[in-house]
Amino acid sequence: MATATATVTLSITLSAMLLAMASLSSEVVKPVLAEQLPVFEAGDISTKRISVDTSPKPLFIISPTVEGNYPVFLFFPGTCSSNSAYSRLFNHIASHGYIVVAPQLYTCPDIIPTTSENDELNHAAETANWLLSGLDAALPDNVKGNLQQLAVSGHSRGGKAAFALALGYSNVPLQVPISILVGVDPVAGWSKGCRCNPKILTYVPNSFNLSIPVTVIGSGLGDQKFFNIIHPCAPSGVNHKEFYSESKPPIGYFVATEYGH
Template identity: 35%
Template sequence: MGFTISYNATHEIRDAIHVLKWIQANINCAISVVFPETKPDLSKLALVGHSRGGKVVLSMGIQLNGTIPISTIIGLDPVDGDRQGIQTDPPVLTFKENTLNMTVPTLIVGTRHGSENWPLFPQCAPENVSHKQFYKDLIEPVYQFVVAKEYGHMDILDDGICELTELECMGTAGSRAPMSRFAGGVVAAFLQAIVGNNTCFFNDVFTNYESAPVILEVPQQKGELPQNHNLQVPLQDEL
């Protein structure tokens, strides 16, 4: 969502946690009725959200604090309100570096134009409560990709989703396809690295970021992933 001021996400976070608890308790039984030979691997759950949804999944990570096993959390241009002091409830950002502990590897994808706005519309992702501040606040291991030019907060969505999103958030005047393709691709590569233990795709995106379908800033990384993930990506100053 583009308009974030005064929207309370408490019920969404609570309901999403209840869904996770239901999955843990009931999904095996529910699936076995139709597919008796299928055994879901509940150790490979991932939480992914865009904009307000990014705030929701990151807040879930804080509240869960490892009580429900999940593998990773991914925030696509997450937003925590209008500015420091005017955050949506419950506030997530602390504005103190390395203070948000997700207990799992985290990926943040941001857009440069998210903090810019068209006349008469508020910023969709104000700079001090969006991806840059989340990356600063998060405890390692965390990775960040930022689209440097052209694309904005709503360009992660597919073309034709809603013309109104083109009005409220600054973004590309052309097709969103390159941005949505990159966002989907980097999420898939990160999930493959975390839950599939296959690191080659994420390694390639991280080290060969100049080949992406959008122009990226140099990807950033804090910390190393646990050894069992076997992800070997050079730090920013080694590129």
């Protein structure tokens, strides 16, 4: 578990580098660059957990408490996952100087999502827009969010939502610019022939209409069945491989080969 968490943390810390490099690089980002940063160690910035119910959807926020203007990391959880389930990872990110915001975009009684992915995407856009007027008031004194450095990310279904938001599929116009996109084992449906709306995959390399840096994290075992019976969590044809294939440089791509979804 610790190694899997650290692997995901690698992608997040890489985001900081890509934010700074966005206007400088047009090459594929090399993993060796991450060796220059202590990505597997907690940062030295103290943090605070914050719950917000006045936003369009309930928010779980982990913020630095040290005075400053920090980049914002908006993260969409995976299928039927609580926004606080990633708290250990979020705290690690925040300790390196980020404000992490995770909305609970839908509920999931009986292990069945109550919201379509189209509606989920609209809620994601509403939450992102709320950051403009509502975020700073929810943060500790003298802490502000820098929305000119907004990273959008998500895991699994949430990873697909992050891509769809960046690609402009929401019916709610996005009012904040996205600086970087990070997909953590993104999944676009059950199979190539059974994708969820909005269908963002085109199966054409480099076809995503994005001009921002992208990082894709994949799992090596996510496309395998459980006990050779249960459907894979990240099936071939709709998983990280295709998201990477359709993204354009600058892009970072990592696969945790011995870990599942």
